[in-house]
């Protein structure tokens with residue numbers, strides 16, 4: 001074992017699996033031949049036009065960490081945090097210990113670790129650049145369904161730390177927060193999980209804790225819809241290749257949900273529980289037919305069902321959902337949506353759902369935060385360098 005670790009540290013055993021590689025490795029054979037060693041040593045490149053962790057096929061575990069900047073911190077201080085994090089990210093993503101890592105052994109198998117950095121509204125005041133703050137970077141409007149708690153909301157900075165190994169997530173989270181302790185304090189940490197690697201065929205859509213197939217209608221990584229929906233196209237120029245994160249902690253009322261029979265559950269969402277097919281189809285990826293009626297003239301997919309209310313009314317109303325389950329302190333969904341423009345894409349959909357959605361009886365938003373996610377950075381750069389540099 002020691003030998004194996006040493007060889008890996010020297011680079012010999014590292015298997016680089018980029019986002020595309022994993023997406024392509026969908027077949028059963030790839031799963032069967034995967035050894036735990038190889039899964040742990042898989043890496044995702046942290047550099048590029050976009051930050052890692054958004055287009056990356058979702059890892060099994062995530063921690064979302066919000067931090068508040070220390071009073072009196074200025075632009076140099078904020079830039080300093082980003083430079084420290086850039087170095088930490090570079091090292092940890094490659095399976096190398098961070099500088100001064102107190103638990104270097106925990107860095108060896110990064111298990112597709114990605115760390116994505118975002119700025120909350122106040123970061124622009126700290127940086128002395130309030131004019132550069134995107135107009136949509138502010139708390140969401142209050143929705144009638146909200147029961148928001150401070151302890152799950154807001155933040156000046158966010159880290160989305162994802163990996164296929166929860167020990168890696170924990171170590172990376174501690175390293176990054178510890179290394180900037182005097183400059184920023186942790187406001188909240190929210191931990192989430194999906195299915196373990198190897199538990200199901202790669203590429204299969206996850207299930208949430210209501211048992212539903214969740215994430216079917218989403219832009220395909222690398223495709224034109226993804227580019228259009230998720231990445232800022234250069235307005236403003238510093239944000240080209242960046243995006244926004246809407247993060248909501250949504251509690252599920254599982255005890256009352258349990259009282260519903262199966263057909264009622266399926267009518268609430270508009271899709272089947274068995275494979276997530278629309279109620280008008282048989283396969284998960286079949287197009288939903290919202291016009292179809294039964295022999296009594298009643299719509300097959302109820303107009304008040306979650307998907308009928310959530311589906312886009314305009315081409316703008318689309319975004320990437322990359323959420324995680326949680327079951328500490330209640331159960332629910334760490335809903336994470338990425339879009340180029342919060343006001344244009346996300347808010348109209350959330351507004352419509354808040355007005356009416358059959359699912360609302362069993363879900364309650366209890367946390368909310370909005371962040372801008374700066375573009376990707378290069379081997380010499382850091383998150384936000386196009387803004388702060």
Ligand code: HEM
Nearest residue numbers: 212213214215216217250269307310311312333349350363
């Ligand atoms: C679709 C569950 C919250 C937006 C779905 C689907 C499920 C689901 C099972 C169908 C499969 C799929 O396409 O993913 C949930 C649960 C939620 C929740 C359990 C809360 C705990 C939200 C929120 C939004 C949202 C807050 C946005 C404000 C959407 C959209 C779709 C969708 C846009 C795709 C609609 C379509 O075009 O067919 N959701 N959802 N969901 N949901 Fe949610």
